[in-house]
Structure formats: structure tokens, C-alpha cells
Amino acid sequence: MLRWIVWRDLMLAWRRRADMLSTVFFFVIVVSLFPLGIGPETQLLRTIAPGVVWVAALLASMLSLGRLFANDYHDGTLEQLLLTPQPLFLVVLGKTLAHWIVAEVPLVLIAPVVGVQFDLGRETLWILFASLLLGTPVLSLIGSVGAALTLGLRGGGVLISLLVLPLYIPALIFGAGAVEADIMGTSPAANLYLLGAFAIVSLLFSPWAAAAALRISLE
């Protein structure tokens, strides 16, 4: 069931590749705007790099979250999925996993390239990659709750950022903190462990909360 949902969502995303690419380009453009706005001093850019890349990742995931359930909701598939005998949290987990693969993994892969713009060292780029790899599942998981709650509401796109962005703050702090610790020359391990712990907690709670929210939105 889980595999089927993931496979189906991946197929759907593959047939609409432009959506996926636009999120990635949004991420790249937002990150590239910062040096233009702030100035090209290398030292300053290196200091702000972790925060900028992470904030851009949060914003980019806002763009794709709206689509997490919306298409299935509009064509009625979601209602059918709710009627299946399988537990709803599995459905939600599958869709969230597919969202992560489609919308977040490209960001994780492109982030080291973007980091080069900010003159980060090779070690630091790996930490950036690792922190995003651990942290982006949190974005998809918590985001799925927000997407389920705002399903079919007017102004859902803006609303979802109001709901979800404050809940992302721990991921932002730990994720950017890990990269920053590495730039400062200290060990990023503590931040990465905490980020991992936060990811596990959200993996435990989010699918259930999102499943409950879906039932509320669809009744």
C-alpha cells in the first residue's frame, strides 16, 4: 500500500516535471538574491550562508506543500483513499514520502552547488548536505499537517505558511546551526543529533495528525 502510494505520486510528479523544476529554480533564485542584496564580501556571505540556504529551503517547501493533497482532493481520489481499509496514516505517510522525494530531495542535491556561491569549504558543504538531508523530511512531515488542515480553503497558500513556518523553527535552528558550527570550527554533531531527534518525533506524530486533519477536512 505504502509502496503503491509512493509509486503513484512519483509517476504523477514525473508527468508534471515543470512543477518540480519550478520549486528548485525558486530555491536557487532566492539564494542567489541574497548576495545581490547584501554585497559580495566573502566573509559576510560565508556567515549568512547557512541561514540563507535553510530559509530558502523552508520557503521553497511552502510552494510545493499546497500540491501535496490538493490535486487528489479536486479529482476525488483522496475521498477514495479515505475509504480504503488501510490505515489513513499509511496513505499520508506515503504521500509525504513522495512529496519529500519530489520536492525536497532536489533541493538537498542542489544545495551544495548553491553553497559554493557563498564560498563554503568542502567539509562545510557536506555538513550542509547532511543537515538538509536530515531536516527536509521534517519539512515534509510537519507540512503535511498544514496541507491537510488548509485543504480546499480560500487563501490556503498563504494560510499554510502562517501555520507551518512557526513550527519549522526548531528544524531551521538545528539545521543552520550545524552548518554554522562547522564554519566556526566546532563540531556540528550536536546540532545534527538534535535535528535527527526532531525528525524522528515528527515522523511519529505528523502522519497521525495529518490523517486526523484530512478526515476533518473531508467530512
Added chain:
Amino acid sequence: MKNIGPIGPIGPIRKIMNLYKYASPATFYPLAGKMIPWFAIPAALLFAAGLFVGFFIAPTDFQQGDAYRIIFIHVPAAWMGMFLYVLLAIYAGIGWAFNARLSSMMASSIAITGAMFTSISLVTGAFWGKPTWGTWWVWDARMTSTLILLFLYIGFISLQAAIDDPRRADRAGAVLALVGVINVPIIYFSVQWWNTLHQGATIRILGKPTIAPPMLAAMLIMLAACWFYSVAVVLIRLRCIILEREQNASRFAEVGV
């Protein structure tokens, strides 16, 4: 006097039944109306007393001068902001789990008071910070987490405002409030940790180990005043929400509203 309950084990049961009776918005509406003056008047008296003690009796602080007196508003407001969020989550959770409309309405009416107290504590904090720290805003752990708390309130209020069906709004708000309440300790901890990582000079709020008894008294009186005020205002808003939502219920006409 015809309805005195039987003496014995049935008495307490009857009492519980009576409490359940007030879980219905239609029966709670008049009760809330009777309760409001009992909270509003003490709130006004306590505010007057607390402000009097705070401004005229409490001694001037030898470090901060008279500027410290803003804490008599700031600290109770900050406490209320936090308490009310937990209370909101509890009411919303009860309303969702037991399908209790009144409880969910209570959560919606608490949200605005909680957001108001959180904003007051932020604004008064800035007023206090300017003469004391020389700056309106510091990314101090408490200030930052209070700001995030305000964001959580705003999220709750705007989610409920966006949903037209009141029952869906109640339940969606409950999910959000419960997710938020699980997240609050994590946010608080992460912000504190982030703060110690970033900040060189530590600034302590109320660094003194003890505070003078009149100061403490003023603060506690103000806290009580804020509680009474919150109950009164929440009940008033609750009555408005009941009226708004139940206006089509025919039995509501019988209550004579």
C-alpha cells in the same frame, strides 16, 4: 424548592448530571451572563489595587529606577499568554475528542485574549528594554519564544477565520493547537540553545535573587487581575459566539435571549 435531590449516593450523581447540563451552549449562555459580573468587577478592583501598589507603594529599584515598574504589567501578561495557550489547547482537545461544542467555542474565545496578552508582553517588554538595555528588541530567548508564541496564536486564529463551517473550524483548530502544544517545548528549548550559541553578553531579566515584598505583592495582584479579566472577557466573547452560531436553533428561543 421542589427539586432538592435525594440524600445519599444519588446526590453526587445528580450534581454531575447538573454540571453536564451546562455543557450545552443554550444552558450555559445565561449562566455565563450571571458569571461575568463576578469576574469583571473583581478584575477592575484588582487592577486598581495592583496598579496602586505597583506605582505608589513598591519602592524604586536602585538599579533600574522607576522604569522597572512596567514589569507589573509585563510579567503577568507574559504568564497569561503562555497559560492561555495551554488552556486553549486543552479546551480545543476536549472539544474535538468528546465532540463538545461549548469547549471548542471556549478555545476560540480564549485565542484572541491570549494573543492580546502575548502582544502586550512583547510591547511592554520593548518599552522596558529601551531605558534598561538601551534597545527596543534583543534576540533574547524569552522574547524570541514569546514572539513565536504570538505566531502560533495568529496561525490558530487565521485558520479558524478561513474556515466557514464552524465545526470544521473547531476540529482543525484543535489539531493545530495540539500540534503546537507538542512543539512549544521543542521550540522553547531550541531557541534557548540557539541564543546561548549566538549571544556573547548575557542579559538577565530580573537578575536580583529576591524582590521586595511590595513588588511581589503588586505582581501577584496584577496576575490575579489578569486572570479575572481573562475569564470575564472570554465569557463575554463566548456568549457572542454562542449567539452567532446558535441563532437558528429553535430551542434557543425558549431560553429567551
